[in-house]
Amino acid sequence: MNTYKICLLPGDGIGPEIIAEGVKVLNAVGAKYDTAFEYADALIGGAAIDATGEPLPAATLDAARASDAVLLAAVGGPKWDTTDPNAPRPEQGLLGIRKELGLYTNLRPVQIFNALADASTLRPEIVDGVDMMIVRELTGGLYFGRRERFYDEPAAGVDGAPGQRAYDTLEYSEYEIERIARQAFEIARKRRGKVTSVDKANVLETSRLWREIVHCVHDEAYADVQLEDLLVDNTAMQLINRPADFDVVVTENMFGDILSDEAAQITGSLGMLASASLGDGVALYEPSHGSAPDIAGRGIANPLAQILSVEMMLRYSFDMADAADDIRRAVTEVLDEGWRTGDIKGAETPADHVVGTERMGDLVVERL
Amino acid sequence: MNTYKICLLPGDGIGPEIIAEGVKVLNAVGAKYDTAFEYADALIGGAAIDATGEPLPAATLDAARASDAVLLAAVGGPKWDTTDPNAPRPEQGLLGIRKELGLYTNLRPVQIFNALADASTLRPEIVDGVDMMIVRELTGGLYFGRRERFYDEPAAGVDGAPGQRAYDTLEYSEYEIERIARQAFEIARKRRGKVTSVDKANVLETSRLWREIVHCVHDEAYADVQLEDLLVDNTAMQLINRPADFDVVVTENMFGDILSDEAAQITGSLGMLASASLGDGVALYEPSHGSAPDIAGRGIANPLAQILSVEMMLRYSFDMADAADDIRRAVTEVLDEGWRTGDIKGAETPADHVVGTERMGDLVVERL
Ligand SMILES: CC(C)[C@H](C(=O)O)[C@@H](O)C(=O)O
Ligand SMILES: CC(C)[C@H](C(=O)O)[C@@H](O)C(=O)O
Numbered sequence: 131m132n133t134y135k136i137c138l139l140p141g142d143g144i145g146p147e148i149i150a151e152g153v154k155v156l157n158a159v160g161a162k163y164d165t166a167f168e169y170a171d172a173l174i175g176g177a178a179i180d181a182t183g184e185p186l187p188a189a190t191l192d193a194a195r196a197s198d199a200v201l202l203a204a205v206g207g208p209k210w211d212t213t214d215p216n217a218p219r220p221e222q223g224l225l226g227i228r229k230e231l232g233l234y235t236n237l238r239p240v241q242i243f244n245a246l247a248d249a250s251t252l253r254p255e256i257v258d259g260v261d262m263m264i265v266r267e268l269t270g271g272l273y274f275g276r277r278e279r280f281y282d283e284p285a286a287g288v289d290g291a292p293g294q295r296a297y298d299t300l301e302y303s304e305y306e307i308e309r310i311a312r313q314a315f316e317i318a319r320k321r322r323g324k325v326t327s328v329d330k331a332n333v334l335e336t337s338r339l340w341r342e343i344v345h346c347v348h349d350e351a352y353a354d355v356q357l358e359d360l361l362v363d364n365t366a367m368q369l370i371n372r373p374a375d376f377d378v379v380v381t382e383n384m385f386g387d388i389l390s391d392e393a394a395q396i397t398g399s400l401g402m403l404a405s406a407s408l409g410d411g412v413a414l415y416e417p418s419h420g421s422a423p424d425i426a427g428r429g430i431a432n433p434l435a436q437i438l439s440v441e442m443m444l445r446y447s448f449d450m451a452d453a454a455d456d457i458r459r460a461v462t463e464v465l466d467e468g469w470r471t472g473d474i475k476g477a478e479t480p481a482d483h484v485v486g487t488e489r490m491g492d493l494v495v496e497r498l
Numbered sequence: 499m500n501t502y503k504i505c506l507l508p509g510d511g512i513g514p515e516i517i518a519e520g521v522k523v524l525n526a527v528g529a530k531y532d533t534a535f536e537y538a539d540a541l542i543g544g545a546a547i548d549a550t551g552e553p554l555p556a557a558t559l560d561a562a563r564a565s566d567a568v569l570l571a572a573v574g575g576p577k578w579d580t581t582d583p584n585a586p587r588p589e590q591g592l593l594g595i596r597k598e599l600g601l602y603t604n605l606r607p608v609q610i611f612n613a614l615a616d617a618s619t620l621r622p623e624i625v626d627g628v629d630m631m632i633v634r635e636l637t638g639g640l641y642f643g644r645r646e647r648f649y650d651e652p653a654a655g656v657d658g659a660p661g662q663r664a665y666d667t668l669e670y671s672e673y674e675i676e677r678i679a680r681q682a683f684e685i686a687r688k689r690r691g692k693v694t695s696v697d698k699a700n701v702l703e704t705s706r707l708w709r710e711i712v713h714c715v716h717d718e719a720y721a722d723v724q725l726e727d728l729l730v731d732n733t734a735m736q737l738i739n740r741p742a743d744f745d746v747v748v749t750e751n752m753f754g755d756i757l758s759d760e761a762a763q764i765t766g767s768l769g770m771l772a773s774a775s776l777g778d779g780v781a782l783y784e785p786s787h788g789s790a791p792d793i794a795g796r797g798i799a800n801p802l803a804q805i806l807s808v809e810m811m812l813r814y815s816f817d818m819a820d821a822a823d824d825i826r827r828a829v830t831e832v833l834d835e836g837w838r839t840g841d842i843k844g845a846e847t848p849a850d851h852v853v854g855t856e857r858m859g860d861l862v863v864e865r866l
Contacts, residue, residue, distance in 0.1 A: 279706075287676075296670060301663070331579075336666050362755075366763070
């Protein structure tokens with residue numbers, strides 16, 4: 131019997147509620163596939179700030195490093211929102227763990243469950259067949275560049291008076307672009323063989339370097355994959371215009387943040403989308419949605435993205451493709467039978483098919 | 499009789515074709531409203547590179563400065579695409595003129611013409627009532643920050659070998675944020691009284707400064723306007739989810755580039771959207787779409803965004819609101835009568851109502 135150690139990071143808002151359903155599913159899968167999962171809970175985000183003053187305590191990093199995979203729920207909330215550059219912020223926990231574990235590849239699959247095709251605000255014929263993988267660079271760019279705020283700078287205020295000034299730095303090195311490009315091409319080979327590389331090469335120097343390196347990697351080792359360049363502004367349009375045309379989309383950190391959320395919204399059910407953050411060691415899995423503080427603690431949050439992040443964990447970290455397929459099948463069945471949480475219910479959903487977080491987790495487990 | 503001098507910048511691709519229709523409309527309006535428009539043609543973008551080696555020759559800047567308003571068509575094309583940091587690029591012409599004329603406010607109205615409501619890939623009930631104004635900061639941020647490329651940097655290549663590295667700088671000063679925030683609040687007062695300020699304050703220092711200053715300006719002078727903050731990734735989602743909820747959206751340069759194109763695509767007819775770039779002196783007007791090199795020279799490009807940029811010119815630079823309304827009415831009539839260029843034709847458009855660039859311009863002029 132295999133044993134895997136999983137570090138659990140419930141975080142903030144609905145985090146603790148949904149991660150419990152992820153664990154439930156892991157346990158069910160473990161029983162079925164003769165695998166033991168051992169869990170270690172750790173603090174991150176606002177919860178960690180409240181308990182220790184820091185968004186990413188050293189003990190959390192130790193627990194993550196000692197595990198075979200990390201399951202994260204969500205971080206952040208208005209309680210910790212601040213524009214004070216020196217105050218700790220929940221997001222630093224998330225950014226910190228990505229950087230410390232070297233999780234440079236963020237995979238965000240965008241797919242539509244048939245039962246939820248109506249949830250999209252796009253016309254049905256436009257979203258029909260949407261199936262893309264957004265590959266976002268996760269440890270470089272504006273997120274991790276040097277940044278600073280200056281007070282009382284000469285002429286930075288109104289009418290040439292002293293005022294504030296701030297900067298962030300968008301930086302990329304060849305090796306950072308190289309390795310994420312490789313990931314994208316490898317993934318495309320297992321899919322429909324097409325990569326769209328997104329940049330703003332008509333303005334940014336980092337984008338021109340990005341484009342050059344992506345093409346180098348392509349021409350040297352992946353000439354069998356189809357490669358196209360698309361400017362980020364044009365991509366923001368085309369994602370709405372012809373979403374089904376995209377296969378693999380690879381881009382830098384900030385563009386990836388914006389475009390992956392836009393692409394997620396195309397499905398109309400953000401509560402269904404999971405993501406995997408991979409590096410050269412331990413990987414991290416999380417829902418694509420946030421901590422939804424407005425509905426926290428009420429037992430109504432949708433746990434399916436968290437459960438689907440468990441699916442990705444089985445697939446990418448434990449090589450348990452059958453178990454992963456099993457989870458996807460179970461989720462699909464639950465949806466096909468008409469079960470919905472509040473966020474994905476439609477006008478036609480009967481009241482007795484609208485369920486809470488725990489019940490939704492149970493329904494999936496029953497079908498495993 | 500008033501006389502206005504207009505600097506014409508046809509630029510590249512379909513530019514020369516569509517600007518001719520803008521001029522036609524200006525002349526018709528001039529005759530009707532007893533106003534004389536004098537034109538001075540100048541070079542910009544790829545056309546300027548081909549003729550002079552520079553994307554923004556000094557003579558062009560002189561002509562723009564000597565005018566009462568600038569009418570631009572479009573710049574760029576694959577002919578001048580390059581990742582060489584030292585090669586001249588058409589976009590430098592556009593960025594250069596924005597900077598040199600101090601055009602810090604970019605207004606991008608997003609509206610749906612009833613006759614074209616079907617063009618959207620979004621469901622009709624979602625786009626119904628969409629009417630927003632994107633206010634994009636246009637002379638700061640990543641577009642104009644320090645940038646550099648380094649070759650053979652130690653450890654910047656694969657496996658710690660020497661390689662390339664590049665950076666761009668995202669920088670904002672208090673006064674730059676102050677003045678664009680004021681613009682947004684002023685515009686909101688003349689509209690539905692709501693401003694959505696978009697940033698990434700959970701990551702970027704410039705965004706935290708942005709948020710602070712926007713709130714200062716609001717609390718001091720515009721407390722009557724409703725202000726909300728929205729993270730850029732969430733905005734990319736909400737634009738698709740509930741586009742009709744937005745009134746004025748204000749954001750920094752790069753976010754504005756991405757979100758305004760996304761918002762434009764929501765209408766499904768990018769060929770209909772114009773933009774105004776304002777500063778403290780001469781203003782510049784242009785279509786929101788690009789130079790469409792693939793259809794250049796064929797007389798089939800849609801001139802309506804260019805014509806609507808003339809509408810904005812009359813409104814913002816010449817205080818000719820009646821004439822501006824007249825143009826909008828004429829365009830609306832032409833569309834209501836079913837006339838279409840190729841890009842906005844529907845499955846039901848009769849072949850004899852699909853017209854070329856010149857004919858579309860004539861149709862608008864006939865209705866003035
Ligand atoms: C919470 C935030 C810092 C984070 C990001 O911007 O990366 C989130 O939006 C995401 O996409 O995972
Ligand atoms: C051509 C390009 C440099 C420009 C920009 O990014 O500002 C364009 O996309 C725009 O939005 O006007």
